[in-house]
Amino acid sequence: GQNIDQPTEMTATEGAIVQINCTYQTSGFNGLFWYQQHAGEAPTFLSYNVLDGLEEKGRFSSFLSRSKGYSYLLLKELQMKDSASYLCAAMDSNYQLIWGAGTKLIIKP
Amino acid sequence: DVKVTQSSRYLVKRTGEKVFLECVQDMDHENMFWYRQDPGLGLRLIYFSYDVKMKEKGDIPEGYSVSREKKERFSLILESASTNQTSMYLCASSPGTGGSGGRLEQFFGPGTRLTVL
Numbered sequence: 001g002q003n004i005d006q007p008t009e010m011t012a013t014e015g016a017i018v019q020i021n022c023t024y025q026t027s028g029f030n031g032l033f034w035y036q037q038h039a040g041e042a043p044t045f046l047s048y049n050v051l052d053g054l055e056e057k058g059r060f061s062s063f064l065s066r067s068k069g070y071s072y073l074l075l076k077e078l079q080m081k082d083s084a085s086y087l088c089a090a091m092d093s094n095y096q097l098i099w100g101a102g103t104k105l106i107i108k109p
Numbered sequence: 110d111v112k113v114t115q116s117s118r119y120l121v122k123r124t125g126e127k128v129f130l131e132c133v134q135d136m137d138h139e140n141m142f143w144y145r146q147d148p149g150l151g152l153r154l155i156y157f158s159y160d161v162k163m164k165e166k167g168d169i170p171e172g173y174s175v176s177r178e179k180k181e182r183f184s185l186i187l188e189s190a191s192t193n194q195t196s197m198y199l200c201a202s203s204p205g206t207g208g209s210g211g212r213l214e215q216f217f218g219p220g221t222r223l224t225v226l
Contacts, residue, residue: 004151033214042113042199042217043152087152091213099151 002026004100006088011106012078020073020086020103028093032064032071035087037102043087046073075105083107112136113218115200121224128187130221132200140203141183142215143167143175145196152199158183190225197222 003025012018031050035043049055049064061074085102116131140159144152154167156175164175176184201215
């Protein structure tokens with residue numbers, strides 16, 4: 001079956017670095033997405049990886065290992081506004097997204 | 110910027126009522142999706158559409174139907190609302206699938222929080 005696993009909740013300190021992990025199993029693979037979702041709002045796109053390696057975009061970076069079925073989202077210089085849920089989603093061979101339940105990130109001052 | 114709008118942010122309906130949720134996107138996207146989101150669960154796909162008048166069942170289509178008469182509009186219909194359909198409903202659109210060279214990410218509307226009493 002198809003499955004996405006990510007931690008339910010993480011806590012970090014303002015100014016620090018946090019890594020949110022995601023493992024996936026899909027029928028075929030057409031890339032891995034990360035979305036950010038603030039409470040009560042719609043998910044917004046953060047990153048897309050289809051090749052192995054690290055993609056950096058400002059304070060946020062995303063890593064993919066296709067052979068391990070593994071990705072992580074790295075957030076640097078954490079700010080209070082980064083408190084949100086982070087959703088991992090893998091695209092299968094039919095270009096359908098398989099979603100994880102999301103990781104709620106709590107930032108403490 | 111892509112804009113996806115949904116007809117209501119909050120909706121309260123009674124059991125047995127017919128409910129219409131409307132979604133409109135303004136970027137000429139081919140693909141449109143309806144999801145529901147419940148606490149502790151990932152987004153679950155209800156229906157999607159790759160073209161006008163075309164629809165495909167997602168993972169949880171039971172109790173729902175959809176309509177796509179125009180490219181920009183995708184409607185979700187609850188024929189007879191039940192309490193277990195109380196949820197956040199999210200509409201999304203995307204420009205195309207792989208191989209077209211198009212971007213694959215989905216753009217979401219603000220969501221409709223539906224409560225069925």
